[in-house]
Amino acid sequence: MSTHKPAIPPKSELAGTDTLDRGNTNAKLQALEAFRSDATGQALRTNQGVKISDNQNTLKVGARGPSLLEDFIMREKITHFDHERIPERIVHARGTGAHGYFQTYENHSALSKAGFLRNPEHKTPVFVRFSTVQGPRGSGDTVRDVRGFAVKFFTEEGNFDLVGNNMPVFFIQDAIKFPDFVHAVKPEPHNEMPTGGSAHDTFWDFVSLQPESAHMVIWAMSDRAIPKSLRAMQGFGIHTFRLINTEGKSSFVKFHWHPTVGTCSLVWDEAQKLAGKDTDYHRRDLWEAIEGGDYPEWELGVQIVAQEDEHKFDFDLLDPTKIIPEELVPITPLGKMVLNRNPDNFFAEVEQVAFCPGHIVPGIDFTNDPLLQGRLFSYTDTQISRLGGPNFHELPINRPVVPFHNGQRDAQHRTVIDKGRAAYEPNSIDGGWPKETPPAAQEGGFETYYERVDANKVRERSESFGDHFSQATLFFNSMSHHEKEHIIAAYSFELGKVEREVIRARQVNEILANIDLELARRVAQNLGLPAPTKGTVPPRKASVKASPALSQVNLLSGDIKTRKVAILAADGVDGAAIAALKKALQAEGAHAKLLGPTSAPVTTADGKHLAVDASMAGLPSIAFDAVFVPGGKASIKVLSGDGVALHYLLEAYKHLKAIAVASDAQPLLDLLKLEADAGLIVGADAKAFKAFFKAIAQHRVWDREPKAKAVPA
DSSP, X not given: OOOOOOOOOOHHHHHHHHHHHHHHHHXXXXXXXXXXXXXXXXXXXXXXXXXXXXXXXXXXXXXXXXXXXXXXXXXXXXXXXXXXXXXXXXXXXXXXXXXEEEEESSOOTTTXXXXXXXXXXXXXXXXXXXXXXXXXXTSOXXXXXXXXXXXXEEEBTEEEEEEEESSSSOSOXXXXXXXXXXHHHSOBTTTTBOXXXXXXXXXXXXXXHXXXXXXHHXXXXXXXXXXXXXXXXXXXXXSOEEEEOTTSOEEEEEEEEEETTBOOBOOHHHHXXXXXXXXXXXHHHHHHHHHTTOOOEEEEEEEEEEGGGTTOSSSOTTOTTOOXXXXXXXXXXXXXXXXXXXXXXXXXXXXXXXXXXXXXXXXXXXXXXXXXXXXXXHHHHHHHHHTTSTTGGGSTXXXXXXXXXXXOOOSTTOOOOOOSSOOSSSOSTTTTOSOOOOTTSTTOOOOOOOOOOOOOXXXXXXXXXXXXSHHHHHHHHTSOHHHHHHHHHHHHHHHHTOSOHHXXXXXXXXXXXXXXXXXXHHHHHHHTOOOOSSOSSOOOOOSOSOOGGGSGGGOBOSSOTTOXXXXXXXXXXXXXXXXXXXXXXXXXXXXXXXXXXXXXXXXXXXXXXXXXXXXXXXXXXXXOSEEEEOOOHHHHHHHHTOHHHHHHHHHHHHTTOEEEEOGGGHHHHHHHTOOXXXXXXXXXXXXXXXXXXXXXXXXXXXXXXXXXXXXXX
16 A cells, blocks of 8 residues: 655645635626526516416316316426425435235225225235325434325236325315425425424415415324324325226215224324434334234225215315315225235335326226326326336336236336337237227226316316315314313424514414414414404304314224333342233233343342343333333332433323332332322232223323423423
């Protein structure tokens, strides 16, 4: 190896170079000034300089009719938006996924002719991708955000993609506004902050000016935006779709996924700490559950509305900012989905999977929902940009389980070697193949539902889309006391991060006051703003005042399957109590990990050595659902003098988790001044375990929350 060092140029030469570089830099900066743009006082125009008269609505055939492809303003706007990031997804960049299967409960041919809904003996392969929306790939799992819930069904009639979220509505009614919404919620352009969150001026400026967002925003301010795990998360198709049966009859449907472990969330302090201590918390939980055989399972159901009942509600079925309350239309179960295999390669599967709402099969069709109509164009366009061309369907994770033959050849990343000379249809050179399949055949070709549309081409919003607040009020009224308190706290926290008081005041006075005056008053008080005394629009009379199905309190499973319990122990611990709890948890389908002061084994009171799963510092309380402290005087003495152990219990108490301690561990509770309650149980026998498990099944000890706020953990 050479030890020769290059000569250092004289200072005079360095100075000359520095002067030259500064001069060039200044010249470049001056040249760039011509490309800087200030939109103040300027008309809204297309990229071709055409002034825009309506930037709120896609061109449609009638106010409720289908969107038109000729809408060059919408196409230019969304095309530009779709190509703004390479190669990371613009939204839903942070995600994870898993393989599994879907199995229908029975033959649903009376509802849909889709094959995967008609054969209860068949398991249809699926791949599911869960994601956050706002943050980039490196952001945290537990930030306050909407979660994507996208399912690719590899059916024997082709791929069907059900691309939804963990919330049943969306921020906007028309796809032409989607680029605006995402630009607003993304990190602010001048400093690229904040990452993974919506607590900033541009988001709240946009939603405070778009009353149609009120319903979705209150969902995002609820506990739904900080799910406990991906396994404990509902999923929704958002839009109203059509199902077509074997006789050609159409029904409107809303898709619902319900997890068998129940639906529950983190508390806010816990979510924030997890974002710092384990940014992979959700993906790790999903991976470990599947590896450990706790296969996540969801039930797929639909709300069914007959074609003739389309207009019988006090809201519009085509409005993506509205739900159908289950009191009006109950959910009909269709089948179950089980995730039982982790990916072999994250990039090849999770990153390269390409979902498109336009991927449907016979028996499923679209409606004229203007947000859905735009998504049908946008997703394919996005995949072309992100995956380098139109052949993304040939990637293994996207390839259907049935053959695909057509005249579409060439382009980047083509892997199929097409034989035959005719890349067109009809042809005679290759015997006419591939040929069309008539829709009337046994397994017929796709046939679009025959819907009559007779209307003028207009840019306007249907009057039936005009109610922006009644369902947000319905959601708030449906919450339990603690869920309402969390919503108030979330609005207060997020708006407290907004720099411009005019935006905070607008959100309180023109949005929240139209949802619920007490909500507006409480948030205004927390922000130091005058409390509004009335809303800005007359309230609408709703057919449903409250819906229990919207509260997560009513969505728990009732058992403790897959729940995780931390056992805190030191030398001298009661080994029999540890064994008894582990046995009892195993019988309930739950799990325990033994944690010590360090990662070294602990010695029981009778001299046995127990290997620990981790140290208390290595696996903090936020990684568990509950905590157990077994007896043993020597162990309790060590834990009483261990700051990490004391913080462990205080933090679990503050996060409202179930805690059980053996009788001789009472000094720990006395030291921490923690009073027994429904979720703080003293004892280590069968009776105590029964009470402990009951508290775990309730997810949190909500009655403790007022006291827990004073705990300095």
